[in-house]
Amino acid sequence: MSLLWSGRRQRDVVYLMSFGDNVPFIMALAAAMPADRQLLVFYRPSCQSAADELVKAGIAVRPFTDGFGFVFTGISQMMRARVLFCDNxxxxxxxxxxxxxxxxxxxxxAAGAIKRFGWDDPTTAHRSASDQRRFQAVYDHFDEYVVGAPAMGQVFVTSYRASLDQMQVLGYPRSDRLQDRHWVAHTQQRVWQQVPALKGHRVILYAPTYRDGVTFTPPAGLAQALRSDPDARVVIKMHPALATKAEDLQRQLGAQGVVADTLATTDLLTVAETLVTDYSSVAFDYSLLANAHSLLFYLFDLPAYQQDPGVQPDLLDWLPGQALTTNAQLATAIQADTATNVTQFNQHWNSANDGHATERVVARYVALLSD
Incomplete structure (x- = not known):
């Protein structure tokens, strides 16, 4: 169908948005574009609040879902793009x-990868030949990858069968705010206003990854381990699809558990003294925050997870600290409250995420609009 519009001149910029945390970058991009060029953002319905922010800034947005409607209305606009940004x-x-x-x-x-995906996902080898060709057809369309470190570039080389010269180590624009002390201070104040029970306490945030297609059941006794510091307050943040599991775990925490359902995970990271996670990319964000004290990886299902969907083969080499596999180990780590040294971790995954990624990425791709 795109052949119908393939003769159009590519002049504009289109951004495909399925994650709503890159709004500052999109706004900076819009502000830097020549007056005679247009920016259009297609967004998934789950990003409605981010789209509303963009509309207030005067940026054109269009909702989209996969289907014939998008083929006939969206593809024609997309084919005008000189630069097409994809976040997924x-x-x-x-x-x-x-x-x-x-x-x-x-x-x-995400700034880094613990889980495997693409060709590196063990299940891909068992997919049909037609499925594999379809996957690679998508991967082959990407001309460049914006990454925050060479390590993430290597992940795309193996996962998407890309080449190293396609990797642009410019930093992730979405990471800039994590090192903006004004944004962090404002976010902390907003968190404390909405959830005053967290103010003045050590905050332990439990934020596991979403296990696609897997029934996630927190191990018995996890709540007891999470409340090992009697003076701490514990917040559970899970994927919306796991709301019932989160509520059950929250109840088990008793008085130490604090509900913060109205806040995004990134907001809560700014007040967390301890992050307990597993295979989630929130670890790469948390390690950039000045308030990050202890980063604990609770990998109770590591043997099974290594099989499906798989983890990066060098995970234990760059993990900052011990892989905690039992409730007892987690409880001990929480009680010890030892600061996690994330220096090497950040050198590995966040080397270009220095707070200035937005200006570098904007400069590179706005320059293409003048050639």
Whole structure:
């Protein structure tokens, strides 16, 4: 279908948004663009609040879902793009005719990777040949990848069968705010206003990854381990699909458990003295915050998770601290409250996430609009 519009001149910028945490970058991009060029953001319905922010800033947005409606209304606009930003894997790209002048740029939604994906996912080898061709057709459309460190570039090389020269180590724009002391201070005040029970206490945030297609059941006794520091307050933050599990665990925490359902995980990271996570990318964000004290990896299901979906083979080499696999180990780590040294961890995954990624990424791709 994209052949119908393949002859159009590529002049504008299109951003495909399925994660709503890159709004400052999109606004900076809009502000830097030439007056005769347009920016259009297509967004998934789950990003409605982010889209509303963009509308207030005068940026054109369009909702989209996969289907014929988008094919007939969205593809025609997308084919005008000189630069097409993607923040995720979008299956429809596999059927798109890639104009020579269009630069398709992957601005991934996480600064690092613990889980395997793409060709590195053990389950991919068991998919049909047609599925594998379809996956690679999407991967082949990406011309460049914006990454925060060479380590993430290598992940894309193996996961998407990309080449190293496609990697642009410019830093992730979404990471800039984590090192903006004004944004952090404002966010902390907002968290304390909305959840005053956290003010003045050690905050322990438990934020596990979403296990796609897997029934996640927190181990018995986890709540007791999480409340090992009697003076701390514990917040549970899980994927919305696991709301019932989160509520059950929250009840088990008793008086030490604090409900903060209205706040995003990133907001809560700014007040957390201790983050307990597993395979989630929140670890890469937390390690950039000045308030980050202890980063604990609670990998109770590591043997099974190594099989499906799999973890990076060198995980234990760069993990900052011990892989905690039992409630007793987690309880001991919480009680010890030892600061986690994240220096090498950040050198590995966040080397270009220095608070100035937005200006570098904007400069690179706005420059393409003048050639």
């Amino acid at each position: 894997y979008y299956a429809f790209l596999g059927g798109l005719r890639h104009p020579k002048r269009m630069r398709i740029v992957q601005v991934w939604h």
